[in-house]
Amino acid sequence: MVASHQGLAQRVSDAFWRRPRLLLLVLLLPPLLWLGVVYVGSLFALLVQSFFSIDEFTGLINYEVTLKTYAELLQPANFDIILRTTLMAASVTVAAAIVAFPIAYYAARYARGPMKALFYLGVMLPLWSSYLVKVYAWKLILAKEGILNWMVEGIGASAVLNAVLSMPVIGGGSLSVSYIGTFLVFLYVWLPYMVLPVQAALERVPQNLLEASGDLGASPGQTLRHVILPLALPGIIAGSIFTFSLTLGDYIIPQIIGSSRLFIGQAVYAHQGTAGNIPLAAAFAVVPIVIMGFYLWMAKRKGAFDAL
Amino acid sequence: MHSERAPLALKIAAFAGLAFLHLPIVLIFVYAFTTEDRSYQWPPPGLTLKWFGVTWNRPDVWASLGLSLKVASVSTVIAIVLGTLCAAAVSRAKFFGRESISLLVILPIALPGIITGISLRSAFNLGDIPFSTLTIVLGHATFCIVVVYNNAVARFRRLSGSLVEASADLGANSFQTFRHVILPNISTALLAGGMLAFALSFDEVIVTTFTAGQQQTLPIWMLEELVRPRQRPVTNVVAMVVVLVTFLPILGAYYLTRGGTETAGVGK
Incomplete structure (x- = not known):
């Protein structure tokens, strides 16, 4: 046997x-x-x-191939949702790049030994800790009786906060129901996804290139602008793929922190759920796929995938 | 001459960034002890351990924790098997469509979770598959494959082909070679990938809202509380425990892959 x-x-x-x-x-x-x-x-x-349509009278799905559902996306109410989400994704991405760069740069160039491990875990732990807990933490922070308002009052800046909140579009009744709140939570939750690829790109910048730049008379600022930033760009683009894509598809953050105006993810969720309009939900879901497809194609041309 | 000391502004910006990443999580820990149970009042009016006991006696919390652990374990096992097979194939040979396979593995997390979620939901509806623990696992395993795959591919690349040939020369068949040569070499990478897959599944909420029926995983329970807060103190305690529980596999994966060229969590 x-x-x-x-x-x-x-x-x-x-x-x-x-x-x-x-x-x-x-x-x-x-x-x-x-x-x-x-x-x-x-x-x-x-x-x-997404190529089917819904019969307006019976509410049943009409199984004939049509582009009617896609045309519905262009109606002002639906198109606003797409525009709003894309703008939010773009601003979160830009802000994430700005906040992430110093962290990544310090970790790649100056941190050594235990400090390096601290920075690595310092980015990794928030990246992997629970998404919902992170959102919940911001609900605590942004609440009217929460720590942020308490600090703002403590330093006597309530007037400034109120002025910001009274601005059109980005403002709102309080931070937790304004676009500023949504933006802050998105930035917080996706920031580690930007730090890691930027750091990976910066680790690969050879030290002697920076010395050569200095020897040729460049000031540190010039070296940063003309040597380091171009070499970090693929990393920034790689990170932006995450921040952009994740913001485009998220429906939980704007539901919990934000105004009642919908984002793409919420629209998909609403149409497939209570409304029962699966074709429109599917067409909405195709929008991020198309935007990301275009984005990835651009990123590939810039060589971002080598930095992943 | 390049100085090894960082400019002060850079140092401040870097550490402020790290603080920004961590202070909200620290805040969760403080709130778990607050005596206030009707609002999110800061600073806490008093500190108490009472809510830990209250949470301990909540059957719904235990039920959703149990389901989450079950789903995460099963999904992790499936992901380890499929991810390792895929990594072995991709790293051992060049073949037509190799690049597409990497893309296919990465796709479930590269595309927004809501797309994976609604796709699976409409497919289950079309196929008349009732929503159950099984459908949750189907979704989770799909996006967990990639983390195991990433870790395993990195390790396979470092595994020298001559080891496998030597094993064959010494008369071992493929299965013996796998058992005695390949497996010991890749086991820590698989363990690390498995831990990350577990953490990923344990925390997943977006795909789960679409693939779960009436059952509640722990993240779904949290989401309910976030949308309609009912028991804030219990939620605070659960949030703190979830942070602690997810930190352990991450630290474990870090120590297992430390020193290697691969970084365990990159490309979550």
Whole structure:
């Protein structure tokens, strides 16, 4: 029995050795079946549904291929949602790049030994700690009776805060129901995704390049602008893929912290849920895919994928 | 001459950035002890340990914690198997479509979670599959594959091909080589990837809202509390425990892959 078992293992083993393609097929088949059936199959099912439309009178799905649902996206109310989400994603990305750069630069150039580990874990722990807990923390911070208002009052800056909140569009009744609040939470939650690739890009900048720049008479500011920033750019773009994509698709943060005006994710959620308009929800879901497809194509041309 | 000391402004900006990342999490810890139970009042009027006991006696918290642990364990096992197979295939040979496979593995987390979620939901609806623990696991395992894959690919790259050939020369068949040569070499990477996959699944909420039926995972429970706060003190305690529970696998994964060229969490 043992011998025949051994023999079978040996025969299979020999077959793998003679025909490496067979081994490759055996290795790839399970994961490809899973991803192909469960994931790509589902994506395809979604895509197909976006070409159906909903009958306005009966509320049932009309299974005829049409672009009518996509046309609905261009109605002012729906188009506003797309515009609002894209603008938010863009501002979060820019802000994340600005805040992340000093952290990444210090960690890559100056931090050594234990300080390096501190910075690594200091970015990694917030990245991996619970998304909902992070959002919850900001609910605590931004609450009217919360720590931020307490600090603002403590330094006597309530008038400044009220002035900011009374501004049109970005303002609101309080921080937790304004776009500023939504923006802050997005920035906080996605910031680590920007730090890591920027740091990876900066680690690869050779030290002698900076010395050469200094030897040729460049001030530190000039070196930063003309040597370091261009070399960090692929990292920044790689990070922006995360911050941009994650903001585009999020529906929980604007639901908990923000005004009642919808973002794309919320629209998808609302249309597939209570409204039961699956085709429109599917068409909305295609929007981030298209925007990200375009974004990735641009990023690839800039060589951002080498920095991932 | 380049000085090794950072400019003061840079140092301040870097440490302020780190503080920005951590202070909100610290705040959670303070709130778990507050005596205030009707609002988010700061500073806390008093400190108490009472809410830990209250939380301990809550069956709904235990039920959702149990479901989350179950889903995360099963998804992690599936992800380890599929991610390792995929990584082995991609790292051992160049073949047509190799780049597309990496893309396919990364896609479930590269696209926004809501798209994965609604795709799965509409597919389950079309296929008349009832929502259950199984459907949650199907979703979680799909996006967990990538973290195991990333860790395993990095380790396979460092694993020298001559080791495998030597094993074959010494008469071991493929299975023996895998068991005695490959597995010991990749095990820490798999463990690290598995821990990260576990943390990712344990925390996932966006895809889960679409693939869960009536069951509540712990993140879904949290989400309910966030949208309609009912028991703020219990939520505070749960939030603190969740932070502590997710920190452990991250620290573990860090120590397991430390010193290697790969960084465990990159590309979450």
